[in-house]
Amino acid sequence: MSPNHMDSLSSRIQQVTPSLTLSVTNQAKALREQGEEVYGLAGGEPDRDTPQFIKDAAIAALQDGKTKYTPATGVPELKAAIAQKLATENGLNYSADQICVTSGGKQACYNAILAVVEEGDEVIIPAPYWVSYPEMVRLAGGVPVIVETQESNKWKITADQFEEAMSPRTKMIILNTPGNPTGIVYSAEELKSIGEVATYEDIIILSDEIYEKLVYGETTHTSIGSLDEEIANLTVTVGGFSKAYAMTGWRLGYTAAPKEIAEAIAKIQGHTSSNATSFAQYGAIAALEEAGNAFIDEMRAEYDVRRQFMLGKLREINNISVVEPQGAFYFLVNCTQLGISSVNLCDKLLSRYKVAAVPGIAFGHDKSIRLSYCTDFEVLNEGITRFEEFCQSH
Ligand SMILES: Cc1ncc(COP(=O)(O)O)c(C=O)c1O
Known part of the structure; x- marks a missing residue:
């Protein structure tokens, strides 16, 4: 047996x-x-x-011998392109060394959680939530604190609910806009009031913006870290290539974080998976170009x-x-x-x-x-x- x-x-x-x-x-x-x-x-x-021009860039990289380890946090050209994109499209000021290219948005979220959550720390997660957040928090030794949002408030957490859910052990809040599974998009005003509560109590914000490119009609996407410097200093922005460029199988995402958190994320990645696939990263560089x-x-x-x-x-x-x-x-x-x-x-x-x-x-x-x-x-x-x-x- x-x-x-x-x-x-x-x-x-x-x-x-x-x-x-x-x-x-x-x-x-x-x-x-x-x-x-x-x-x-x-x-x-x-x-x-995935669009052909992205595939072509990865194939060319493969043919060109880009088959070795890259720096754990990604090839410098891709990190520079991401920093540039975040500045021009999202109003976020990160230098390339604050970026870590990861094997998908999933790893980006997990790295960010591991970097700041200690045993017993509480992480506020508005429900309905993306399936993996509570499990990632548990894997990191943290305690997910689920806040039920209301359909009448379009499934969004309010600043008051955030404040009520807080305890002395609260370390982080996870925001996801546009959201999975609800498709809701937070406005700049809503994010600002949540951000103000976070800055008052020094709570880290994990802002998962993986669906940022898929917003419809008059709706625009706002990155919470763009709203003011204090909020930016507490925010880890997560982005990725899976949803925007139909690249789910490529496993490419990234974190952009305040310096010390970015260094911690780099350590985690360096000791766990190391770099995201070398030639895939060249595909991502092409994705960020005009086409x-x-x-x-x-x-x-x-x-x-x-x-x-x-x-x-x-x-x-x-x-x-x-x-x-x-x-x-x-x-x-x-x-x-x-x-x-x-x-x-x-x-x-x-x-x-x-x-x-x-x-x-x-x-x-x-x-x-x-x-x-x-x-x-x-x-x-x-x-x-x-x-x-x-x-x-x-
Ligand atoms: C909200 C959210 N964040 C992150 C991810 C992970 O994306 P990736 O496939 O790049 O790991 C997903 C994927 O479904 C998602 O829905």
Whole structure:
């Protein structure tokens, strides 16, 4: 009999749950392998391929022998290009040595948390939240403090709620704008009032801006670190290439942080993964050039059409509710009136209606499900029609 290793596992890892978003994708995949047609509204990545000019830059780097270790925090040209982008597009003043290129936005968030969170430190996380934040905090030995936001306030944490959730152990707050799973985008005023509370109490802000390029209509993206110097001194900005340039498989993101935190992040990365893939970094340099903007504009326009289509369809269903998302590529659908748990709901939706969605419990909101529109129009149309039938049958 093989030994049971449960006793050997660290207490930190035993507190952590596997990623539910990945598990839904796997279930849908298994059904497809059995020959079933599945309408996938559970995805978390652009349904496009990486633009050719980005691939070409990486291929050229590979051919050119850029196959060795790079500095742990990234090649200087890429760090300079990121610093330049943050200055011109986001109004953020970071020098290249405050940037750390990481293997995806995920690693960027985790590095930032590991750099500042001590055993027992509390980290405020507004719910619904991106699935990995609480688990990252636990892995770092910290304590996630979940603050439930209200649909009536468009799923945004207020400065008052932030203040109420604080304790002497509060070390960090995690903000995500545009947000996953809600698609909400904080305004400059909202961020300013949250930032003021943070500066008053010296709370580090982890600002995850991975969806910054996907904002629709009149909405604009604001980086909290651009609002004033005091806020900037407490902010670690996370960005990445996955969502904006359809580069999820490349694993490229970055942190931009105040000097001491940037040095700590560099140490962590130096002792764990070292640099993000060398030739991939050259692809990222190309992405930040002018042609990258044309790709983003085109993708954003297409996603906006899908977003509006889906909003119209969802608003016709009378026993659910949605807040209009202004960014990312998700809808958080409030299914309270259907009266079943989100896991149960998604199981039924998948097994009976062949529609894949992500249960809200993964995001700390068990009364909802997440539907994404990073899929083609036919799938979207059929998926949402089937979802409507499902809702009508309840
Ligand atoms: C809010 C948020 N942050 C970070 C990430 C991680 O991105 P990456 O694929 O670059 O690691 C994701 C990916 O889904 C996300 O939704």
